[in-house]
Amino acid sequence: QQALGTDLPLKGKRVLITAGPTYESIDPVRFIGNHSSGKMGFAIAEEFARRGAQVTLISGPSSQVLRAPSIRRIDVSSAEEMYHSVHQEFPENDIMIMNAAVADYRPKQVAPEKIKKSPSEFVIELVKTKDILSSLGEMKRDDQILVGFALETNNEEEHAIAKLNKKNLDFIVLNSLKDEGAGFQGDTNKITIIDRHLRKETFPLKSKEEVAKDICSKIADYL
C-alpha cells in the first residue's frame, strides 16, 4: 500500500510539527486564544507517519486525537511553552513544519487571582511573544528543511513571500481565507505552496487530509 516512489524519501526522516492555537493567560481562569482547531497540523503529522517518518507533534490546546500510535505528542499551552519545547526538539529533526497559530501578543501580567468585574472599563496591556519560526530560521542548518504557514486576507502572495524571506524558510504554505471553505475551523483548505526560489503551486479546495498529502509530496520531491 506504501510503495509509491514519492513516499520513499520520507522514510526514517525525523519530522517536527506544531499544531493548534496557543492560550495566553489573563488570570487563572481566562486566556486570549484563537479559533485554530489543530486539524491541519494533526493531518500533516498523520500523513508523514503514514509515509514512514519519525514524527513529533507539539500541540497547543486542541481536541484532536491522533490515530497513528507511532507519533510522539507533546502538549503545550502558551507561546512561551511552545517556544521552549520547539527549541528542545528542533536540533534532532530533519524537517520542521510550523503550523501552529501562535499568539502574537500575551498579557504583560498574569493576575494571580481571578479578576473581579468592576464598573469601569478594563484594559489589558499586551506584549509581543517571541517569533518561534524566525528564531528557527536563524539557527537552521543546511541539512534541515523549515516550513512555515501564512494566513493572509489581502495581498496574499506578497505577504507570504515576505515571510518566506524574512524567516529564512524553505517553503511557505499560504492559506487563503478569501476562499469559501478555507481556514481555521473547517475540514477543508485551499493552499499555495511557495519555495525559496519563489516557485509556486496553487492547489484546489480539498479536505485537510488531501492538503496534508500535497504538502508531504512537495517536501518529498524536494529531498
Ligand code: CTP
Ligand atoms: N509564528 C511563530 N511564532 C509567532 C508567530 C508566528 O512561529 N510568535 C509562525 C507561525 O506558526 C507561521 C508563521 O510564523 O508558521 C507565520 O505566522 P503569521 O501569523 O501568518 O505571521 P506573523 O509573522 O505572525 O505576522 P502577522 O501575524 O503580522 O501577519
Ligand code: CA
Ligand atoms: Ca501572527
